[in-house]
Amino acid sequence: MSDSILLLIALDGLALIIGLAGGYYLNSYLSKKRNQDASDLAERIVEEARKEAEATRKEARLQAQDEIFALKKEQEREYKDREQTLKREQGRLQEKEERLESKLEKVAQKESGVVELEKRLIKQEKSLAEKQEALDAAHDIHERKLQEISGLTVEEAKERLMTEVESRTRHEAARMIRNIETEAKEVAGKKAKEILSLAIQRYAGDYVSEQTVTAVPLPSEEMKGRIIGREGRNIRALEAATGVDLIIDDTPETVVLSAYSPLRREVAKQALERLIHDGRIHPARIEDIVRKVEQEMDVKLREIGEQATFDVGVHGIHPELVKLLGQLHYRTSYSQNVLQHSIEVAFLCGIMAAELGLDEKMAKRAGLLHDLGKAVDHEIEGPHAVIGADLAKKHGESQDIVHAIQAHHEDVPPQTAIATLVQAADSLSGARPGARKELLENYVKRLEELEGIATSFGGVSKAYAIQAGREVRVMVDAERVPDEQTYLLVKDIASKIESNMTYPGQIRVTVIREKRAVGYAK
Numbered sequence: 001m002s003d004s005i006l007l008l009i010a011l012d013g014l015a016l017i018i019g020l021a022g023g024y025y026l027n028s029y030l031s032k033k034r035n036q037d038a039s040d041l042a043e044r045i046v047e048e049a050r051k052e053a054e055a056t057r058k059e060a061r062l063q064a065q066d067e068i069f070a071l072k073k074e075q076e077r078e079y080k081d082r083e084q085t086l087k088r089e090q091g092r093l094q095e096k097e098e099r100l101e102s103k104l105e106k107v108a109q110k111e112s113g114v115v116e117l118e119k120r121l122i123k124q125e126k127s128l129a130e131k132q133e134a135l136d137a138a139h140d141i142h143e144r145k146l147q148e149i150s151g152l153t154v155e156e157a158k159e160r161l162m163t164e165v166e167s168r169t170r171h172e173a174a175r176m177i178r179n180i181e182t183e184a185k186e187v188a189g190k191k192a193k194e195i196l197s198l199a200i201q202r203y204a205g206d207y208v209s210e211q212t213v214t215a216v217p218l219p220s221e222e223m224k225g226r227i228i229g230r231e232g233r234n235i236r237a238l239e240a241a242t243g244v245d246l247i248i249d250d251t252p253e254t255v256v257l258s259a260y261s262p263l264r265r266e267v268a269k270q271a272l273e274r275l276i277h278d279g280r281i282h283p284a285r286i287e288d289i290v291r292k293v294e295q296e297m298d299v300k301l302r303e304i305g306e307q308a309t310f311d312v313g314v315h316g317i318h319p320e321l322v323k324l325l326g327q328l329h330y331r332t333s334y335s336q337n338v339l340q341h342s343i344e345v346a347f348l349c350g351i352m353a354a355e356l357g358l359d360e361k362m363a364k365r366a367g368l369l370h371d372l373g374k375a376v377d378h379e380i381e382g383p384h385a386v387i388g389a390d391l392a393k394k395h396g397e398s399q400d401i402v403h404a405i406q407a408h409h410e411d412v413p414p415q416t417a418i419a420t421l422v423q424a425a426d427s428l429s430g431a432r433p434g435a436r437k438e439l440l441e442n443y444v445k446r447l448e449e450l451e452g453i454a455t456s457f458g459g460v461s462k463a464y465a466i467q468a469g470r471e472v473r474v475m476v477d478a479e480r481v482p483d484e485q486t487y488l489l490v491k492d493i494a495s496k497i498e499s500n501m502t503y504p505g506q507i508r509v510t511v512i513r514e515k516r517a518v519g520y521a522k
Contacts, residue, residue: 216272218253226281227255227272237283238275241290242268260378262330267293301326308339312346314365318395325368327375333430341429342371348425349418358417366404366422369397373405385409427506446503453496454509457489471508472497478515486511 218224228235228248235246243264247256255272259265271293275281278289305322309315317325328339346367353363373380373388380387389406404422407414414420447465454463454474459481463474474493476486494509501507 216255216257216269216276218255218276221253223253223276224248224255227275229281229283233283234281234286237286238268238272238290241287242271244268262332263297263327266330267297270297298323301329304329304339308343308368312343312350312364312368314346314361314368317365317369318397321369321372321391321395321397324372324375324391328371331374333374336430338371338374342368344429345370345422345425348428349421352421352425353418356417356421358421362398362400363418363421365397366401366418367425369401370405370408370422370426383409383411385411446501449501450497450507453500454493456496457493459485459489469503469507471510474509474511476511476513478513481513483513486513 218227226234227238227246229237235248238244239246242259243261244257244259244267246268247258249256257265257268257272259268267290271286271290274289274293275286278285301323302319303326305325308325309317309322325339325342328342329337331338333341346364349363349367350360353360369388369392371384371388372391373384373386376391377384377387385406385408389402392405393402400416400418403412403416404414404419406412407419408422408426410423414423447469450465450469450472451463454460454472459476461475461477463472465472472493474489476489481489490509490511493511494507497507497509
């Protein structure tokens with residue numbers, strides 16, 4: 001049993017040894033086989049790479065040869081092109097040389113002609129110089145003879161000739177100006193007159209020249225003493241409360257109120273009248289009455305301003321501007337109530353704007369506010385037109401309204417149609433007969449100044465200011481002033497009046513030249 005086992009074990013060991021040996025030899029054989037195959041593969045790869053490199057080298061050589069051939073052909077083509085270009089340039093240069101040679105020949109011919117011409121010109125200049133000398137000598141002889149005959153020197157003759165030419169030129173210029181202005185006025189003047197006359201006819205407002213009353217009547221002379229008070233305390237209290245000077249003189253039963261502000265005079269007048277009616281006059285009572293009158297006056301001013309805006313049909317005006325319009329009720333200009341004047345200007349502006357197709361509401365608004373500055377011109381320095389424009393701008397009025405207010409007295413040139421309408425309406429309202437009054441002394445002085453300006457011109461014999469100074473008629477000497485010069489004289493007189501005088505509206509200048517021929521039959 002044990003022998004068989006041992007035999008089996010021995011057989012197994014032998015078989016194992018035989019298997020190991022066989023596996024070794026087989027593995028060795030396979031390894032050699034793989035090495036041989038790898039060597040063969042490497043040789044094939046190397047051979048293929050060599051063949052491929054050779055093919056690539058041949059292809060690169062052929063491509064390089066093709067490129068060289070192409071470059072060679074390109075260079076040959078460029079060479080041919082340049083050769084043709086050079087040939088063409090040579091041909092053009094040759095043609096230019098030929099033309100230059102032809103021109104040089106012509107220039108040479110012209111130079112020879114110029115030389116001959118210069119010679120002829122020199123001869124002609126000599127001949128002309130000789131003739132000019134002869135003419136100068138003849139002119140001197142002729143001039144001496146003319147001086148001997150006329151008795152005038154050369155300068156005197158020139159001066160007389162220039163005077164005659166200037167006179168004729170001025171006459172022609174006057175005639176041309178008159179014709180041009182006549183033609184222009186035939187169209188523009190006719191239309192303007194129609195619009196202005198229509199505006200004046202359609203506006204039928206009543207006109208009352210108001211004047212602020214500064215005299216307060218007293219019931220008796222005893223009231224003067226009560227107004228003055230003990231040691232003058234009452235009059236001092238009244239003057240301090242109102243800002244108005246009280247003048248109590250020998251005028252029977254009258255007290256005069258003096259102040260530049262018409263509104264303050266009105267407040268003082270009403271307060272004094274109430275104190276006189278009440279009979280209790282002392283400082284405390286004076287201050288109380290004046291305060292009440294000022295409060296009532298503030299309300300009244302707004303009511304007056306609102307009524308003016310309602311009458312004109314203008315709305316949306318700032319309350320402060322409405323109050324200033326109310327103050328214009330107590331302001332006068334040449335005895336013309338300024339608020340009534342502003343209302344009339346507003347209506348005239350509206351009518352003319354409607355005729356011209358402009359904004360009627362804006363025109364009325366500008367006309368109503370144009371004299372706004374007169375309400376405070378005693379408190380603020382400057383022209384009332386500029387003051388009014390600043391106030392309107394401050395309280396939200398449009399730029400067109402502000403400009404129309406500022407330009408209505410030419411403080412700035414008018415640049416809009418509305419501004420021009422306000423100017424025209426303002427002149428119409430102030431220049432209406434009976435609209436304004438002035439002091440007799442100023443009136444007489446203005447008439448004298450007007451006549452003096454007219455008579456200051458040469459050739460004027462007499463001058464008369466008529467129609468309350470709205471027209472001046474100038475009589476000229478017919479021997480010294482010809483017909484054509486009268487038109488220039490009108491222009492000169494009107495210009496001097498505009499620059500030297502201040503007046504409302506416009507002044508008409510009429511120059512009259514009368515030529516009389518008198519004969520006697522015997």
